[in-house]
Amino acid sequence: MSEGTNRAPGADGSDGFSQFEGDLRRAERKVAGEIDPGARAVVVAAAVLVAILSMILPHTGSANGIDVLTFAADATTERVTITSRVFVFLVVIFGIGFSMLALVTRRWVLAWIALCGSAVGCVAGMLAWWSRNTPGVDGIAPPHGVGIGLALGWLAMFVITFHWARVVWARTNYQLALEERRRADAAAAEDRARALQRNVTPTTAHTRPAPEDRPASDDLAGPPSA
Template sequence: MTDPERRDEEQEMPQAVDPHATRPLSKAEKEVLRRIDPGSRALVIAAVMLVLVLCSLLPWVGDAAGWQVLTGTADPSLNVGLLPQLFAINSTVVGIGLGVLSLMTRRWGVAFLAAVGGVVVTFEGMVAIWSRQTSGITGPSFGLVLAVVCMAVLAVQWMRVVWTRR
């Protein structure tokens, strides 16, 4: 056989299976698979979480600040309703709570919860804005809109971190 024929034959033959490839994963390997490395996205996520915290100082409904909507101490004449308050609670729990927990533990599962929760809470925030626009009393203020934008950015960033899983 000539050299070119031998090369063609070698390429057609299936490669042998590495015996180490089928062995069970060790604890260290499993631990590595559970971890995430957000890289430079961690800085973006932390900055957006800070803006989300600052949104609680801005007006959300009429003159009521985000923290007043969160705690339920807004002026009763504003008739804030359930949806903005639900968004305030969930954006705090998911956007800040799960976000901080994900950055501290670097666990894939917690980051996945932050990503999926961020998508759900973003939708919830859009419904809260819609409910304020259709209430006929007072519409949403810029703090609520900015908080929804922050949650959307957080959801996208966490999805990218979870999807890449470096």
């Protein structure tokens, strides 16, 4: 039987636990890509509902958020500007769409996308609010000011942005700590491998030289005669 078959499994670390290392790393990467918003999930879900409600409430005058989104005749009559349209699109895509996907799938990357889009939506909401109180380039003022739908939608985007930022930032710190621990584990494993290699490498032994071989007759012979 060869030496490889006589070696006990796990003696050099290549068998036993190490065969599950790939599965453990895949499971670790999966966990690292997930989020656990906890109680913030309820707040974000409530803010998403408010954002949905803002779409059916008046955005300005007789035009609601859906009219602005679909370029309806009421939106044209109310002289809705491009800033309001951009804001409504951001509310639907990021404030509602990606936020719902992030809550359902608990994926970190979707929460990050929802955060970035909602943050841009907060700026767009400010510009949309400003456009309803400022005359256009031709000096004609909008027929109506800010509606309840625009106000609620802007407030919902602030709430969504704040809570997704807290969730994403906490997850980023966790991922950095996990990365640091993985590097430390890899360095420790490399040190163990080097130590094992030094132990199994034969060392030069300082042994006492063997006595010279002499004929058996010399041992049995007496002292030389005078």
